[in-house]
Amino acid sequence: MVAQRLEHKVTDKGYVPVYATGVVEQPWSDYSSTDHAVWAQLYARQREVLPGRACDEFLAAMAAMQMDSGKIPRFDELNEHLWRATRWRLVAVEGLLPEETFFGHLAAREFPVTWWIRSPEQLDYLSEPDLFHDLFGHVPLLMNPVFAEYMRAYGLGGLKAVGQGEAALQHLARLYWYTVEFGLIRSAQGLRIYGSGILSSAGESRFCLESEVPNRIEFNMERVMRTRYRIDSFQRSYFVIDSFEQLFEATRPDFTPIYQRLRQCEDLPAGATVPGDVVIQHGSGEGWDAGGDV
Numbered sequence: 001m002v003a004q005r006l007e008h009k010v011t012d013k014g015y016v017p018v019y020a021t022g023v024v025e026q027p028w029s030d031y032s033s034t035d036h037a038v039w040a041q042l043y044a045r046q047r048e049v050l051p052g053r054a055c056d057e058f059l060a061a062m063a064a065m066q067m068d069s070g071k072i073p074r075f076d077e078l079n080e081h082l083w084r085a086t087r088w089r090l091v092a093v094e095g096l097l098p099e100e101t102f103f104g105h106l107a108a109r110e111f112p113v114t115w116w117i118r119s120p121e122q123l124d125y126l127s128e129p130d131l132f133h134d135l136f137g138h139v140p141l142l143m144n145p146v147f148a149e150y151m152r153a154y155g156l157g158g159l160k161a162v163g164q165g166e167a168a169l170q171h172l173a174r175l176y177w178y179t180v181e182f183g184l185i186r187s188a189q190g191l192r193i194y195g196s197g198i199l200s201s202a203g204e205s206r207f208c209l210e211s212e213v214p215n216r217i218e219f220n221m222e223r224v225m226r227t228r229y230r231i232d233s234f235q236r237s238y239f240v241i242d243s244f245e246q247l248f249e250a251t252r253p254d255f256t257p258i259y260q261r262l263r264q265c266e267d268l269p270a271g272a273t274v275p276g277d278v279v280i281q282h283g284s285g286e287g288w289d290a291g292g293d294v
């Protein structure tokens, strides 16, 4: 298939991308100098922000992958590193995929990466994933064996959930949101970022650790599945895991009875804390420690 920008259409949900399911070749020689400059600028900015904020696993993987800082990396070169580390590979796509197609890729150890990059006017924000988010945010941790297995398990779990109704898919999507996209992890030095939605955003990389506004709550799987989320602003709550092993173990049980039970439960708002939550106090010494006011 030839790569092209996604079409959009107006529906009752607003202006939404028309899903394209096909895998394409990354049209590498078609990237403009502006495209490469956008990559270089975003990359340089995150390299400033992420030391001391991103988890060590991410920083180590970033170094091991040797992503080019000055121009958009070639997926086939990254695939050599990835394949050696965890047997994953990237596939280029037009943008967001229908759920089942997406789950199928993950289950097959394929990570779909949007081939196009945002425009210079969208450096800080865009409403759909682009190459910078997908590649810089998601791909490095696929070098980590435990995290990579979690992603594959998620894909298999997704394929299973497809037959279990809309509510099950929604509960599962929240797990992805609050772990893969916006998760925080404890380290000996304090809280660190592993969620790709944060790792690809300079503003949220600071906000999630340093602002007093959001809740930081210890990860609890059913709590997460019940929690609504915002897609149009920084998160109001972040959930904190101790390790990727903990996450992998917590999500190992069969979710079928959990989905059934959750059908009876009310959703929780994005910004609230509820009885039973273990809330990490801001400034408890567990947070980001920059030594000074930020």
Ligand code: PHE
Binding pocket: 150, 153, 154, 155, 156, 157, 158, 160, 161, 175, 251, 252, 253, 254, 255, 256
């Ligand atoms: N254990 C889940 C199930 O039975 C599968 C899964 C694993 C889902 C990891 C998400 C993450 O559905």
Ligand code: FE
Binding pocket: 129, 133, 134, 138, 181, 196, 197
């Ligand atoms: Fe994402």
